[in-house]
Amino acid sequence: MITLVFTTGAGILFLLSGLFKIFSLKESAATIKKLEILPQVISNSLGIVFPFFEVILGILIILFSPNLIVNFVAACITVLFMVINYKTISERKKS
Incomplete structure (x- = not known):
């Protein structure tokens, strides 16, 4: 029962995160570009595609948690x- 609660919660987290990013695709792509981890072309594409992947993953976690x-x-x-968050935070502390 506890596993079901946690997996459903994780699924909802991915689902909501992806949905909020879908509503602001330009900002999502800009955020990934700003991290400067990947080349610009890949960052832009990833920023547009990744929110949809998050929504699909969230639905799959909720429906197929085992x-x-x-x-x-x-x-x-x-x-x-x-x-990525650790890298970003550690770079900001150095600046």
Whole structure:
């Protein structure tokens, strides 16, 4: 039961995060560009495509929470977010 609550919560988090980014695709792409992790062309494309991926992943987590592949992808995306945020924060402290 607890697992269901946590996976559903994570699914809702991805779903809402993606939906809010879809409503502001230009800002989403600009934010990814500002991080300067990837080349400009890739950053722009990723900023436009990624919110839709987040919505799909959120729906998959909610509907197929016991699926190992869905949970693995969600865990990888979460770790990627954490690494990017850590990199951004540590670079700001150096400035």
